[in-house]
Amino acid sequence: MRTASDDLVAALDIGGTKIAGALVDGRGRLLVRARRPTPAREDGATVMGAVAAVLGELLRTAHWSRVRAVGIGSAGPVDASTGTVSPVNVPGWRDFPLVAEVAGLVGGRPVVLVGDGVAMTAAEHWQGAARGRANALCMVVSTGVGGGLVLGGRLHTGPTGNAGHIGHISVDFDGDACPCGARGCVERIASGPNIARRALDAGWRPGPDGDPSAAAVAAAAEAGDPVALASFARAAQALAAGIAATATLVEIEVAVVGGGVAGAGEVLFAPLRERLRDYATLSFASSVEVLPARLGSDAGLVGAAAAAAQQLGLWAVAVGR
Incomplete structure (x- = not known):
């Protein structure tokens, strides 16, 4: 029988130098990782291509069937109300419909977007210094x-x-x-x-x-x-x-x-x-x-997953407790 602890969240951490991805479990462990450099000076489609490549690596793993949602922590500003991002250091993305683009790649799973600082906060509150x-x-x-x-x-x-x-x-x-x-x-x-x-x-x-x-x-x-x-x-x-x-x-x-x-x-x-x-x-x-x-370079990924889990009510362990 399936339990909530079996559920995974696919996390993306998008910044001006790298696009990282991982499959994260309900204990904050990163089961699978993927990474590409951010083509920050290229056009928006090229940047999205790098995101798609990271997601593609995650999609091809045996764990993907357990993924219930996608959490994105992106350099900002972001607009979660519209699903768009306009990172200052990625000029090809201005009001870029990141949530819609990612949703089209992940088979209808819900996609939650937050700024990268909010993602780090979710991680540190869940498992780090602010716990x-x-x-x-x-x-x-x-x-x-x-x-x-x-x-x-x-x-x-x-x-x-x-x-x-x-x-x-x-x-x-x-x-x-x-x-x-x-x-x-x-x-x-x-x-x-x-x-x-x-x-x-x-x-x-x-x-x-x-x-x-x-x-x-x-x-x-x-x-x-x-x-x-x-x-x-x-x-x-x-x-x-x-x-x-x-x-x-x-x-x-x-x-x-x-x-x-x-x-x-x-x-x-x-x-x-x-x-x-x-x-x-x-x-x-x-x-x-x-x-x-406390969480170092993994905070963005752990936090993107935690933010999605909190918003969607995934996992038995409440974020921050």
């Missing part, structure tokens, strides 16, 4: 800065699937123009490329290997380079201001920070916690805790 917390902000700090919210013990996606997108809170009203059209966004200050850009502009230079990335800046900061430390301190200040604003607005208990930039460890987290004390000053916001994410 058991009723109110949380989870953030991805990487090439961009995304996020999502858990409120009242449940994933809060908002009508379009973008709720909690902390990367585009403005924390510097007269700051640099952001690709989103605003100025001084958290992402424009705290993302990996902007940490590296700021360090280079201030005189930091890569080592003998020529690596100009944020990871290299982090290594220099850990070694005591003052310019590298200053660039991370500025990123931490922007993140702290965004977290404090969120805590003040919706009374979160914890902010979970993941993504490649979070790999810098205490180079980021120490000044972040310090500056958070400067911004989260009201009694109900001052106790917010900052934790590193």
